[in-house]
Amino acid sequence: MNKPYDNRAWFLVFPVVVLVAFSAIIPIMTVVNYSVQDTFGANKFFWAGTEWFVEVLRSDRFHHALGRNLAFSFIILAIEIPLGIAIALSMPKKGPWVSVCLVLMALPLLIPWNVVGTIWLVFARNDIGLMGHTLTQLGMGYNYATSIFGAWFTVILMDVWHWTSLVVLLCYAGLSAIPEDYYQAARIDGASKWAVFRYIQLPKLRGVLIIAFLLRFMDSFMIYTEPAVLTGGGPGTATTFMSIDLVKKAIGQFDLGPAAAMSLIYQLIVLLVCYVFFTVMSNIDSDKPQAGGQQ
Amino acid sequence: MAEITLDKLAHSYLPAPKTDADFALKEIDHVWSDGGAYALLGPSGCGKTTLLNIISGLLVPSKGNVLFDGKDVTELQPEDRNIAQVFQFPVIYDTMTVRENLAFPLVNRGVATDEITKRVNDMIGILDLGAKADRKARDLTADEKQKISLGRGLVRYDVNAILFDEPLTVIDPHMKWQLRTKLKELHRQLGHTMIYVTHDQTEALTFADKVVVMFEGEVVQIGTPEELFDEPAHTFVGYFIGSPGMNILPCDVSGGVARVGSQDIPLNKGYSGLTGKIELGIRPEFVSLGAGKNGMPIQVKSVEDIGRFKIVHAQLEGYPVSAMLPEGSSVPADATAYFDTSRINLYRDSHLVRGEAAS
Structure with missing residues (x-):
């Protein structure tokens, strides 16, 4: 076959190039541009090199925000993943209740982030909020606006309420994909409930759990709207996560250089964690050809 | 190893069956001898899987009893019936090695470690899986996985019966013949009662001593392959067995x-x-x-x-x-x-x- 060579073919990829340029490359390069320059206003910029990166990486403010982010992601993953699996396991497999459960589960996912924040803002208030008022009446000194513990408790509870459903739905889909034969074979093999979970359900859920973990990690690591609405990062800086700090820096203080450097570092951390996690999870207990073995 | 008695067995998936047509499995009354190889043959929806599930204990029949060596097991759960089953799609435990897969039913039953090691090694030899014994089971081919499914039943030595539910469906054509030969060989070697469900007449006729032909929920004939060929008891048998079928x-x-x-x-x-x-x-x-x-x-x-x-x-x-x-x-x-x-x-x-x- 003789294929003619024609440079006009490049025009065919042109729309995609334009789309990607405007949606990703230009915005990111703008940020990169800011991150290596300094300005005193009036649209005058000076070359700053890696100065902002060094400053951000050395600042306590950044370290603390990063620490809060890591702690937050760790806590909500430690709650949402097991809880999501447990709920998915206890949901009915067939019958009219399946759709009821699925709709109930999907509801929190359909609510916009700022509305979630507002719902909890009201729900957790000491005077009129159902939860806040009840806890206060029970004699617990609960207040998300003044106590660090109260603020963290509410933010975490809010995230668990909002996002556990995602893990549930993913796991439920994963569980539904396991053929009935596996359960029958396990019964015949005399497997206990725990063994069925450990050797059938959990391995078969691996794929969806990797996705659930990555989605929840990325989302929670970039969390902004809900705590911004609920606590505004307070009390003090107790719930000032990196995204909130970033917005304060970029829009509040208009420190474009440090903010740009910080967002690049922020993005690299997300990418790095996801990459490491994905690589580890995909290779964990795969069958490596043994030394001197087959293949 | 056991003799299986199907005592006036019938099953309907409806709560209150009235007419004959409500029964997925019409009344059947037979004794299957210990150590026999039986094939349940019939088109899709003829009730053969229903019958298999009743024997394995996944279904409790609407009427009648199942007896293993004279003992009534009708109400017993599959795990209490001491049977083995090989399914259409190979069931293996992904995270375990071949060896661990074979040991699994024994570990669950609390067999002593020495005994497990011995039996699993024997079984790996019997199934020709020696080279792959310590590999993860999920990386094996479909026919090897099917051998593991079978092996998990055979390591228990004393199973009453081994049930096969269309076990060769997902096996490559050139491996089907090999696996079927292996099954026959194991049957001769170990003498288990085997019940094999299939809609493929070649599989049924080559595997079984006795073929049970089912049609619309009814057992229309039980006989040797020769009997089915020479004297089909029902026009369906004549038509279904043979290629082309009977005129x-x-x-x-x-x-x-x-x-x-x-x-x-x-x-x-x-x-x-x-x-x-x-x-x-x-x-x-x-x-x-x-x-x-x-x-x-x-x-x-x-x-x-x-x-x-x-x-x-x-x-x-x-x-x-x-x-x-x-x-x-x-x-x-x-x-x-x-x-x-x-x-x-x-x-x-x-x-x-x-x-x-x-x-």
């Missing part, structure tokens, strides 16, 4: 003669007082062709040459008839058909009627 022609019988349309076919046996829907059955193997004035005139529709023989599809008195001719024989233009009269079976309302020896 079934509506006819009238009077005296020693069957009348198909305007053709008289003499019968070797006497039949008296036949009423209802009468049909004549003859296998294509026993139809031969002639030409000209002799024999019954037929219109040849098509000829399939499948190597060792030719299959002729024709019309006799408006009814389809197939004939199998040896390789190289020619089909005459004005073809006629002969039936081997000693091979003719008569059916009343689809069931075989045995004639009296001709006087």
Whole structure:
């Protein structure tokens, strides 16, 4: 076959190039541009090199925000993943209740982030909020606006309420994909409930759990709207996560250089964690050809 | 290893079955002998899987009892029946090695470690999985996985029966034959009672000592492959077993003669007082062709040459008839058909009627 060579073919990829340029490359390069320059206003910029990166990486403010982010992601993953699996396991497999459960589960996912924040803002208030008022009446000194513990408790509870459903739905889909034969074979093999979970359900859920973990990690690591609405990062800086700090820096203080450097570092951390996690999870207990073995 | 008694067994998926049609499995009453290899053969939806699930304990029958060696197990759970089952899709525990897979049922039953090691090593030898014993089971091919599924049943030594639910469905064609041979060999070697569900007649006929043919929830015949071929008890069996299936022609019988349309076919046996829907059955193997004035005139529709023989599809008195001719024989233009009269079976309302020896 003789294929003619024609440079006009490049025009065919042109729309995609334009789309990607405007949606990703230009915005990111703008940020990169800011991150290596300094300005005193009036649209005058000076070359700053890696100065902002060094400053951000050395600042306590950044370290603390990063620490809060890591702690937050760790806590909500430690709650949402097991809880999501447990709920998915206890949901009915067939019958009219399946759709009821699925709709109930999907509801929190359909609510916009700022509305979630507002719902909890009201729900957790000491005077009129159902939860806040009840806890206060029970004699617990609960207040998300003044106590660090109260603020963290509410933010975490809010995230668990909002996002556990995602893990549930993913796991439920994963569980539904396991053929009935596996359960029958396990019964015949005399497997206990725990063994069925450990050797059938959990391995078969691996794929969806990797996705659930990555989605929840990325989302929670970039969390902004809900705590911004609920606590505004307070009390003090107790719930000032990196995204909130970033917005304060970029829009509040208009420190474009440090903010740009910080967002690049922020993005690299997300990418790095996801990459490491994905690589580890995909290779964990795969069958490596043994030394001197087959293949 | 056990003798399996199916005592007036019937099952309906409806809560209150009324008519016969409500039953997915119509009443069956049989004893399957210890160490036998049985195949349940029938088209999809004929009730063979229902029957298998009743034997394995996944279903409790609406009526009747299942007995293993005389002991009533009807209400027992699968895990308490001491059976093994191989499913259509190979079931293996992904995260375990081949060895761990085989040990799993023994570990669950609390067998001593030395004993487990010994039995698992034996089983790996029997199944020819030695080279892959310490690999993850999920990286094996489908037929190897199916061997592991089977092995998990066999390591228990004392299983009452091994049930196979269309185990070769997902196996590559060239491996099917090997695995089937292996199954037969294991059956001879270990002597378990084996029950094998399939819709593939070749599998059923090569695997089993006794083939149980099912049709619309009913066991229509239990017999050796020869019996199914020579004397199908039901027109369905005649049609289903054999390739192509038996020719079934509506006819009238009077005296020693069957009348198909305007053709008289003499019968070797006497039949008296036949009423209802009468049909004549003859296998294509026993139809031969002639030409000209002799024999019954037929219109040849098509000829399939499948190597060792030719299959002729024709019309006799408006009814389809197939004939199998040896390789190289020619089909005459004005073809006629002969039936081997000693091979003719008569059916009343689809069931075989045995004639009296001709006087």
